[in-house]
Amino acid sequence: MPRSLLWFRQDLRVIDNSALDAAVNQGNAIIAVYILDEENLRALGGASRWWLHHSLAALQADISGLGGTLHLFHGNSQSILSELCAANDLSTVHLSRCYEPDAAALEQRVYKVLQPAVDVHRYCGTLLFEPESIVKDDNSPYKVFTPFYKSCLRRPSPGRAPVPPDAGNWFNDTLPGSCTLEELNLLPVAPDWAGGLRDTWQPGGQGAHHKLQHFLAEAVADYKTDRDIPAIDGTSQVSPHLHFGEISPRVIWHQVEQAVQQNPDIQEGATAYLRELVWRDFAYYLLHHWPTLPTDPFRPEFAGFPWQDDEQLRKVWSKGQTGYPLVDAGMRQLWHTGWMHNRVRMVVASFLVKHCLQHWKHGEAWFWDTLVDADQANNTASWQWAAGCGADAAPYFRIFNPTLQSQKFDAKGDYIRQYVPELAALPAKYIHEPGKAPAQVLKDAGVELGVNYPFPVVEHKMARERALAAHKAMPKNSG
């Protein structure tokens, strides 16, 4: 029986996977492979590696349930694919597109190496809309979210029902050069720091659909307001599942639409949620059209921004020891769970970039290493957005006051108490700014500033004015 190759990449799912469906429908024996490629692609962060291990295990189980095998490889995608095609006399490769510059370039090289002997079929599996398909009237790409969003909404719904694939013919013999999941060495061993991740997440398609169902049943109705409250479980938390392609955004879109049909009361929350899903597409869209986004500011004048370089300050930030309780809570949630609430991400990013004047690339790198949903498109677009140099970015002078944000969005201090236990006994009135608490209140709460909780590493008013001055001093014509 002729054989085809199904190359899994960031589409680690069996439901609504066009590449998989095409391979099944083609009728050939399917050689399903995943390649951990650390030569062509940016090295994964620690949290992503942990997730990937479990995601691959889940995909192996799902494919096994279809009667198939997922073959794992470690090395250069280009040479591994070439050898597989030659050794197995393959006529077809099915794959889902990736949009990161490195991944897209790799895809092009593979295409050129394999064609014309092998037909390479690419499918849209990661996004709601292909980036080439959304353009302005003059055929140039959008730079602002809202018109992009409206353009998306004018199109037919991208929703797709979650139909499981038909059983295919799978190639299950051992392939030379393949390895076991354990041999990919994705899990931390010395030390094993993944306990918080294990307690928090269930990687894989099943975990993804559970998260979505839970969100649609419990939280979507109040999403519009609750999504800003980090102490509330008001978001779907599907971002890591989406990043690895364990669930398709088109299926999410469909499920949300279905939920609205069944209960029109959730319309407002559902619309707000789908808008966020379009933001995700927008990040990929920007990266596709501006592939230098991971390194260069979208607004070129920011190339001359007078960043400071203070490694100690960055360390304090990354460990959640800034003396600003909301910032510290966020950074510790990240360290412990591999995830941070979006409202808090905006606050900690603004703090690093504006209060501390550290280049956004440092924050991007830390998030890349520690987030289970680390995603080049979203990470770079969001950091540039926070730093004021991105597409449709917050104006630079929009400097979050971390104390006010805390009072506004964690009014009772519940989120802070969860992740900054040394402040847990402080009353809500003082928990956002322990330095303002009377000595007796601090004493009663067991808080010793400078001893078991730090004084603020920078003073807000001074830092704000310094950031505004730095922005003003930026050469306007550089880049």
Next chain:
DNA sequence: TGAAATGTTGGGGCG
């Protein structure tokens, strides 16, 4: 998907 400074308005206390 801000915050702070500045400006405006209107109700109430008070002489």
Next chain:
DNA sequence: ACGCCCCAACATTTC
């Protein structure tokens, strides 16, 4: 009754 002041509440502008 009236002007004056205070200031909270809201609106505008500035960063």
